[in-house]
Amino acid sequence: MDLDSLIVLAPFIAMIVTAITLMLVIAVRRNFALVNGIAGFGIVLSLLLIGPAWHKSSIQAIPLLNIDHYALFFVALLLLAGLAVLGLCHDYFKQYDAENEELPLLLLTALLGGSVLAASSHFAALFLGLEILSISLFTLIGYPVNRTRPLEAAIKYLVLSGVSSAFLLMGIALLYAESGELDFIGIEGFIDAHLPLNSVILSGVILIAAGLGFKLSLAPFHLWTPDVYEGAPAPVTAFIATVSKGAVFVLLLRLLVTTGSYRYVPLLTVFSFIAMLSILVGNMLALLQKNIKRLLAYSSIAHMGYLLVALIAGASIARPLVVESAAFYLVAYFITTIGAFGVVSVLSTPQQEAGDVAILRGLFWRRPWLAGTFTLMLLSLAGIPLTAGFIGKFYVFTSGADARLWVLLASVIIGSGLGLYYYVRIIVAMSMNSEEVMSEPPKKSRKWLSTVTLAALSLLLVWFGILPGHLIDCIQSIAISMR
C-alpha cells in the first residue's frame, strides 16, 4: 500500500482509530463529556482528512472500495450528520443516569459502516458495511435498556434486519453463482454480455432489491419503520432516518449506475411499483398518526419514494442529472430530518419521550424559536419554496419530467397534497393558544449543543433554499466525475 492509497483511506482510518481510542478511554475512565469530545474530534478529523483525499481520489485504493468524489462527498455528508446527531445525543443522554459512554462509540462504528457502504464497489464491501452499520444500530436503538419501548424496537429491528440481510446475501449468492463476479464492474461486464438475463439473475436482483428495500423502508418492506422510529431514542431515530437510509441509498444509486442495471427493464418496473406504493402508503398512513415520531416515520417512507422517482428517471435521462437530483434531495432530506427529530429530542427527556402531538400545543408561544425551527423543517418536508426541500422536490420533478414518468409524478403530486395536510396539522397544533395547555414543568435544562445544531441546520436549510448555487456546483462536479 503506497502513500496515495493511505491518504485516500485516511478518513476511514481516522474513524477506526477514534473508535478504538474510545474503547480504551472508556476502559480507563467513564466520563460522558470526555467520550463525546473525543468522538466529535474524531469525526472532525475524518472530515478534515477528506480534503487531501479529494485531490487523490481517482485511484482504487483497495479492491473493495472505490473512493471517488462521489464516495467522499457522501462520506462527508454522513459524517456531518453524525456530528449533528452526536450533539443531540449529548444533550439527550446527559441527564440520564446510566452508562452512556458507549453511545458515541456505537455512533462512530455505525458511521464507519455507512461510509464503507458509500464507497463500496464490491458486494463483499457492501455486506461488510451494511452489517457494521446494522449491528451498531441494534445496540443504539435499545440503548436505554431499562425501558421497554426501545428494547421492543431493538428486537424488531434486529429480527427484520437479519431477515433482510439474509435476503441480500441470497441474492448476492445467486448473482455470483451465475456470473462468478462480486465486483460491480465485473457484473456490468457480465450483464453487457448476457442481455436478456435469465431467471436466476432475476431472482438474485429481486432479492437484493428486497434486502435494500428493507433498509430504505420502502413500501412493501416498511413495516418495521414506525415501531422502530417510535421506540428508539429521538437522536438515534434521526440517525436511522438519515445515516442508515442515506448510506444505503447512495449505495443503491452506485450499484445501478456502475452495474448498468438500468438497461434491465423488469427491475425498473419493480422499482416504479415500489416507489408509487411507498409514496401513497407512506402519506396515507401518516394521515392517521397521532405520534410525531410515527408520523415522521411514515413521511420518511414517502420521501424515500420521491427519491426513488429520481433514481428511476436515470434509465432515460443524462446520468449527471440523476446523481445531482438524488444528491441534492438527500442533502435536503438529511438537514430536514435531523432538524425535525432534533426538535423532538430537545422536547423529550430520557424519562419521557416527546411523542404525542398534544405536547406541541402552543409551542409557538412557549418556545418560539424551537417552534419556528420545527415549522421550517416541516415546510421543507412539504416542499415549500425558500427551503432546501423545495429545491429537492424541484429536482425530482425535473428529472421525472425529463424521463416522462407521468404516472409517478402524478403520485408525487397526490402524495405532496396528502403530506401537506399532516405537516400543516402539526403547525396548527403548535400555533394553538397556550391557555388550553397543561403547564410544562418549568425546569431549566440548558441544551446548548442541540440549540447550536438546530440553528446551524435551519441556516443551512434556508441558505440552500434561497441560494442553492454553491451546493449545486459542488454536486454537479461529483456527478460529472462519477464513472
Added chain:
Amino acid sequence: MILPSLIAVLFVGGLAAWISARWHPNAPRWTAIVTLALEAWLAASQLTGNHAAEIPLPGRPAAWLTELDLPWILRFGIGFHLAADGLSLLLIALTVLLGWMAVCCSWTEIGKRTGFYYFNLLACLAGTVGVFLAVDLFLFFLFWEVMIIPMYFLISIWGHENRTYAAIKFVIFTQVSSLLMLLAIIVLVLVNYQRSGAFSFDYFALLNVPLEPKLADWLMLGFLIAFTVKLPAVPFHTWLPDAHTQAPTGGSIILAGVLLKTGAYGLLRFVIPLFPDAAHRFAPIAMTLGAVSVLYAAMMAYAQSDIKRLVAYTSVSHMGFILLGLFSWNLLAMQGAVVTMLAHGLSAGALFMIAGFLQKRLHSREFGDMSGMWQAVPRLSAFMLFFVMATLGLPGLGNFIGEFLVLLGAFKVNPIVTSVAALALILAPVYALIIIQKACHGPLQKRPILTDCGILELSSLGVLILASVWLGLHPQTVLDISAPALQQVIQNMNAKEPSWTLIR
C-alpha cells in the same frame, strides 16, 4: 433598483413589525403603517416617473416600463428577473391601498400577538407584489407559494371559530394545484431546452417556444388549474367561502382584494401569452365556466345567512366575469376584466371591512342578529348601502364599467354565453338587496347601544368610496395605463396565428 425594493420594503417592514412588538404593543401597527406609506411612495414614483419618461426597454416590447435581471441559479438558467408594465403597477397600487385598509381595520380587532400578525400581513403582501413583478417562471412560482404561507397563518391563528379547517383547506387547494403548475413549467422549460440546448426559466425566452398542440393543451391546463383555483372559478371554488369567512377582517380584505387577483393576473400574463393556441381552443369552455361561476355563485350568495359568506360568493361571481373577459380575446373585454379586478378589490374589500366592523360590534356575522342596523348605526349602514350598490354594478361606480366592458367585448365573440352571464345583472341586485333588507331594515333588536363609525373607520371607508367613484367616473386613466400591456398580449396572439380574426 425600485422593483426589488418594492418587495423588500414590505418584507423588511414585516420583520421590523415583528421585532418591534417587544417594545410596545402599538409599535407593530405604526411600523406597518410606515412601511405601507414607504411602499406607496415607491409605487407612486414608479407609476408616475416611468409614465412620463416612456423610454422603452431595449429588446423588449414597449409595454414593459422597467426591469431588473440578476443571475440567480445558473445551473437551470434561473434569474432574479423582475419587470413591470402598466398592468402590474395597477395591481401593485391596489395591493398597497388594500394593505393600508387591512392595517387600519386590524388596528383594534387584533389584540393578540400583533407583531406576528403584522409580519404575516406584510409578508403576504410582499409575496403578492412579487407575483405581480416576477417574469422568471421559477421566481414567479416561488412568490406564488410564498404568499400562501403567511395567509395560512393569518387564518389559522387569528381566524374565527372554524379556522383550522378553513386554513388547511385553503393551503391544500392552492398547493396541490400549484404543483401541477410547477410540473407544467418544468416541462415547458425542458421542451425549450431540447430545442435551444440551454435551460431558461425566463418569461421572454419561453414566450415563443413552438409546442405540439397536444402537449400545449396539457401544459396550458397545468397553469390554468392553478390559476382558476386561485381565481376561483366554479369547480374549484369551494375553499373560498370557508377561507374568506374564517379569516380575520384584514386577512379577508387581502384575500378577496388582492390574492384572488393573482389568479386573474396569471391567466393574463402566463396562460394566454405562453399558450395562445391552446388557450384559444379552450376559450369556449373557459367562457362557459366563467358564465357558470357568475350565475351559480350569485344564486349561492342569495342563500347565505352569514354576511361574510355572502360577500365571498359575490366574489366568485365577479371572478366569473373576469374569466369571461380574459378569454374573449379582444382588447375591450380584457380591459373590462382589468377594471373589474380593481373595482372588485375595492368593493369586496370594503364589504369585508364593514362585515368586520359589524362583527366587532355584534359578535356575530349572522343576518338573524342584525336587523335594524340602519337605526342603530346609520353611518355604517350608509357605507354598506354604497358598497352593496357598487357590487351590484350601479352605473357611475367602478364595477359597472368593468362588467359593461366585459359583456360588450364578450358579446361579439360568444353571444349566447354572454347573454346567459348577463342574467347576473338581475341576480346581483337580488343578493345585494337581501343584504340591505336583512341587515339594515327590519325591527330594531334589543341590544346594547352600538357605537357608530369612528374616525379611523370613517376615513378608511371614505378613501375606498373615492377610489370607487373615481374608477367609475373616470376609468380612462386606468384604461390608458393597462392598454399597452393588453395590446401586447393581443399582438402576441396575432403574431403566432395571423389567421385569427380578432375583434379590436
